[in-house]
Amino acid sequence: MIKKRLFLGLLACSLLLxxxxxxxxxxTFFRRDPGVLRYIFLGVILAVLAVLAVILLGFSGILLSxxxxxxxxxxxxxxxxxxxxLYPVVVRVGRLFKIAQDKIQRSFVEVNNQLxxxxxxxxxxxxxxxxxxxxxxxxxCNKRITSDQSNCIRCGRCPVxxxxxxxxxxxxxxxxxxxxxxxxxxxxxxxxxxxxxVACERDLTSGILxxxxxxxxGVTNERPNGPCYxxxxxxxxxxxxxxxxxxxxxxxxxxxxxx
Ligand code: SF4
Numbered sequence: 001m002i003k004k005r006l007f008l009g010l011l012a013c014s015l016l017l018x019x020x021x022x023x024x025x026x027x028t029f030f031r032r033d034p035g036v037l038r039y040i041f042l043g044v045i046l047a048v049l050a051v052l053a054v055i056l057l058g059f060s061g062i063l064l065s066x067x068x069x070x071x072x073x074x075x076x077x078x079x080x081x082x083x084x085x086l087y088p089v090v091v092r093v094g095r096l097f098k099i100a101q102d103k104i105q106r107s108f109v110e111v112n113n114q115l116x117x118x119x120x121x122x123x124x125x126x127x128x129x130x131x132x133x134x135x136x137x138x139x140x141c142n143k144r145i146t147s148d149q150s151n152c153i154r155c156g157r158c159p160v161x162x163x164x165x166x167x168x169x170x171x172x173x174x175x176x177x178x179x180x181x182x183x184x185x186x187x188x189x190x191x192x193x194x195x196x197x198v199a200c201e202r203d204l205t206s207g208i209l210x211x212x213x214x215x216x217x218g219v220t221n222e223r224p225n226g227p228c229y230x231x232x233x234x235x236x237x238x239x240x241x242x243x244x245x246x247x248x249x250x251x252x253x254x255x256x257x258x259x
Contacts, residue, residue, distance in 0.1 A: 004066065004114065006099070007090065007107035011082070014089040015052075015059060022048050051085075058082025062115065071118045079115070080212045087209060105201035109218045112208050116194075116215045122248030125171040129192035130242065131207070133199050133221065134178040135231045136160050146176050162235050163198075170242055172196075183207060187214075196241040198233050217241040 022045065029041050059082055061075030072079075087108070094104045134146055138158040143151040145160060154161030160176070167174040173190055177183040180203070187195065195216045197207050204218035219241055222232040 003107050003110045005107075007104060007111050008063070008066075010090040010093050010097075010099070010104065011059060011062070011086055013093045014086050015055060017089070017093060018048075018052060018055070022052065054078050055082045055086065062111070065115055065118050066111070069118055076213070083112075084209060084212055087205075102201050105205040106220070109201055109204050109208070109220065113217055116217050117244065119215060123193050123245045125246045126173060127193040128172050128242065128245050129186065129190050129195050130163065130167055130172055130174040130238070131183050131186065131195055131197045131199075132160065132163060132174065132176045133203065133228075133231065134176055135228045136163075136198065136221065136233060137176070138230050146178055146182070149174065149176055158230070159233050159235065163233075163238055166235065166239055166242065170246060172242055172246070180206060180210070184210065187211065194245045196238065196245070198238060200227060200231075215245075217244060 025041070026045055029037075055078070057075060058078035058080070061072050061079040062082065064070070064075070065072055065079075090108075091101060091104060094101065136159050137143075137145055137152075141155075141157060143153065145152045149160075149164060152160050152164055154164060156162070164174060166172075173192070175183070175186040175190075177186060183197075192214070195207075195211060195214060196219065197204060197216055198219045198221055199207065200221055200223065204216075204220065208216045208218060219233060219237045222234070224230075224232065
């Protein structure tokens with residue numbers, strides 16, 4: 001929960017900041033300006049208040065879901081709206097407090113993953129998509145796996161072969177993307193109902209925000225050689241994420257892994 005608190009705290013600060021700006025405009029312009037201008041400001045203030053009310057609803061939904069580990073379907077749209085609208089504000093507020101962006105991204109991915117995990121619908125394996133970054137392939141390998149992943153001979157020198165084996169075992173489509181555009185194309189073409197994405201915190205964050213309202217479970221890659229070069233990933237985390245969707249929830253994942 002500690003990691004999640006950072007994003008939630010900044011989200012609360014962003015909400016307060018927006019409310020403060022609204023109060024400032026109310027006190028500065030609305031109360032002083034007589035005549036028609038007053039009514040224009042009233043209209044603007046009411047519109048912003050309505051947006052703030054939806055954001056507050058979304059924020060409450062996020063907190064309730066995280067604290068109770070339950071899904072609140074009727075709050076899903078306000079929650080998605082809150083995250084999409086406030087994420088850029090959260091990053092700026094974080095900058096004011098000198099908090100590194102990658103820390104915020106890590107916290108956001110944690111919050112997102114828990115929000116996805118409180119859902120427990122079961123998916124057909126072919127409705128799920130596993131998205132992998134090209135940097136998982138070792139630089140010494142000359143197989144062209146982004147255009148056709150069957151070119152991978154699963155030699156075991158990098159994690160790609162192991163993940164392809166997992167996807168074959170569970171019958172889940174997989175794509176290896178060199179960047180956001182190829183990943184977006186794969187999502188558009190395959191129209192999955194959920195995604196398991198492996199990437200760094202930065203790419204996971206932009207991918208998750210791009211895919212809203214699609215549920216995305218993010219698995220952060222390990223970068224022992226620096227960013228974007230011969231990265232690694234925990235295969236068990238990838239398998240657990242796949243099973244979460246195709247077995248329908250955390251409890252069934254544990255049963256499946258222990259059997
Ligand atoms: S598993 Fe082997 S063949 Fe496949 S991408 Fe990695 S190094 Fe290349």
